[in-house]
Amino acid sequence: MEISRKVERLAPSGIRAFFDLVLGMKDVISLGIGEPDFVTPWHIREKGIYSLEQGYTSYTSNKGMLELRQQIAHFLKNRHGLDYDPQEEILITVGVSEGLDLAMRAILNPGDKVLIPQPSYVSYGPVVDLAGGKPAYLTTDINQGFKVTAQQMAQACSKGVKGLMINYPANPTGHSYRKEELQEFARIVKKHDLFVVSDEVYDELTYDFEHTPFASLKGMKERVVYLNGFSKAFAMTGWRLGWACGPRKIIAGMTKIHQYTMLCASITAQMAAREALKNGFSDVLRMKKEYMRRRRFIVDGLNELGLPCHNPEGAFYVFPSIKNLGESSLDFAKNLLAKEKVALVPGSAFGSACDQYVRISYASSFENLKEALARMARYLSQRPKKTASSGKK
């Protein structure tokens, strides 16, 4: 049977096969994992368990438990001065991934273009595509710290561009934006009458300055779907819980799709999330401190190995360049895995222009990071020099 041509076209590419290879292998030191290496703090897990004991096993409101939405509204007000009405402007989603899909489907009409800075998280392009839109990539590189410039953005705002998909701190590069940089983007957004979907799931892991939500910029709240979640800050990836805030019209649209396709997020996860927001912020600080140390260690370590690496402002990723090695990111990843059992994600997974990079996650213990760097050093010193005259491979 023929399946949807659009789905057929969606590319899992060579990455899938590489992932299968890694997943099937034992004793790998992995720097390829896109989630915290902490387990969800016990008091949060305990709350989830207790809710089950108490018999909280039902559906919740489509939008999610009102108490949780109220807590989120309260938190956003206190932390960022954002005003969102928990009744009409907040939707609890099954992770930020669902929120992203809902936002695109609720906003886009066939052929609408969405600007996406690249390198980008793997789902942005496909989600726009599935919603009938067209991704328009803004390519960045290591020299600009992977930050898209206002000028780049302005130049790309041709006819048919309806929106901007932005993510900071970013997966896979870890870069983030200061308020002044975001204000420049906001001016362009206003000038070209764009909507913005802003994925800020790593916001609590911002190291060098205060995180500024896009929606908190002057005049932006009515244009922004602000996505966030519990996965990264509270080490709750497997619970699959996020939230979307935005103008009521868009949230109503997203809720419609959500109620037909998802109904609601899991009540256990919602109960645990209420505990996370209530008592979880000291855990966040503890984890953040640890990530900051590891960031220092890995950035210096990679630069010493001769793999140029920028200093990212947030998340737990670095995106060093392997350009000097003269091999594709997938080949590098495969060889490193085969020879030294170190796993990382080839840059090509994050966009066609990213083949000279690899994504390294430092959400791994110090001992692992140290051992992985040592193995990478060995790999690099043993690989045949490009200038070698012998034809051996």
Add this chain to the structure above:
Amino acid sequence: MEDILEILSNNARISAEDIAKLSGKKVAEVRSGIKKYEKSGVIVGYKTVINRDLMPESKTLVRALIEVSVSPQKDVGFDYLAERIYNFSEVKSCYLVSGTYDLLVVVEGESLQTVANFVASKLAPLESVQRTTTHFLLKKYKEDGQILKRAHQGKRMNISF
């Protein structure tokens, strides 16, 4: 807590070079910092946390928590008596506490009998010790923030976006 101390408190065996890399300090700075802490007594010592239950041929040691009620003495208060108690090598920890008794003393010995003897012959006869209540420890679950059951690691997949 200061970076050097926090890193060391999680891993006392980490090298000064690695502390420097993690904290962004110079190696020399880390070394002199550690020296300073050792000299001033902020760093008291470096120990290994051992779970004897998992040792293949270990003699099990008996531990007891002993509540000691005392009448404090003029001029020296509790400190004098505490010192007389904590200097016994059998005493592993000694705390002054609020509540229904005064000193909480942790004693370790090779057998129930050794600990009982210690209490009867050394601790209880001390003048100004009014009463002791001995609780023998049956099982240790967590000590000084360390869960003693072998941690089962997170079950993350080896690779994910």
